[in-house]
Amino acid sequence: MGTLRYILYLICIFSSGLVFSQKEEIIPWSSERKLAWSDFKGKPFKTAWAAATTASGISYEFSTAGTAAAPELTINVVTYFYPKKSWYRPELCDSIILGHEQLHFDISELYARKMQKRLSETRFTKNIKSEIKAIFRQINRELGQFQNRYDRETNFSRDLEKQRFWNKMIAEALVNGY
Incomplete structure (x- = not known):
């Protein structure tokens, strides 16, 4: 993930629990929509x-109803990509690096699901x-550690065999419920 990416990532983590103004551009995670360099x-x-940085994070909101003795809790956990905090260097980037960045976003979604399950x-x-x-x-501590491990093991997408391994592992985790 690199020091710079980690700093940006921490910014997202600390800000992800906050309410964003309507001017903050966000892209919610979806299995149907993959990131493009234009994002x-x-x-x-x-x-x-770094060639690129993906700023993504987990956000949640909750509400309670019922009584103090029997509260009814509704919690919604979502994953967002933040376009204005994410960047790339066109002269250094290709489809492999875009796939690597997409997987950072997918890993954030995986941890959003883990949070929902834990809750x-x-x-x-x-x-x-x-x-x-x-x-x-x-969850955010675990997510940060996992994102760092992903970058280390794939050497920031340079180790193509490891990158394919991670692509398969995360895809299966998202389909099978991690």
């Missing part, structure tokens, strides 16, 4: 060594808000 609208940092298995107390936030933080 990457940010400007590369002058000191960046559905949790017996909440009256401290629902702080308990959800703690699960969110833990």
Whole structure:
């Protein structure tokens, strides 16, 4: 993921739980829509060594109804791509790198699903808000570690055999429920 990508990634993590203004351009994850280079609208940092950076993250919202003794909880977890925080260098990029960046987005979706599952298995107390936030933080820590592992093992898409392995593994995880 690289230091720069990790910094941008952390920005997304810390901002993903916040409410964005309607001016913030976002693309929700969808199995039907893959990223295109035209989605990457940010400007590369002058000191960046990376060919591209994908800014994606998990966001959630919840509401409660019912009584304090028997609360009814509704939680929605989503994955977003942030075009204005994502960028690429056209002279360095090809379809392999785009696929690598797409997989970063797909991995974020995988962890959104893990969060949804963890939330559905949790017996909440009256401290629902702080308990959800703690699960969110833990999932984001795990997501960051997994994204770093992905970049290390694929050597940022340069190891084509490992890249194919990761493509298959994440695709199967998304289809089979991880």
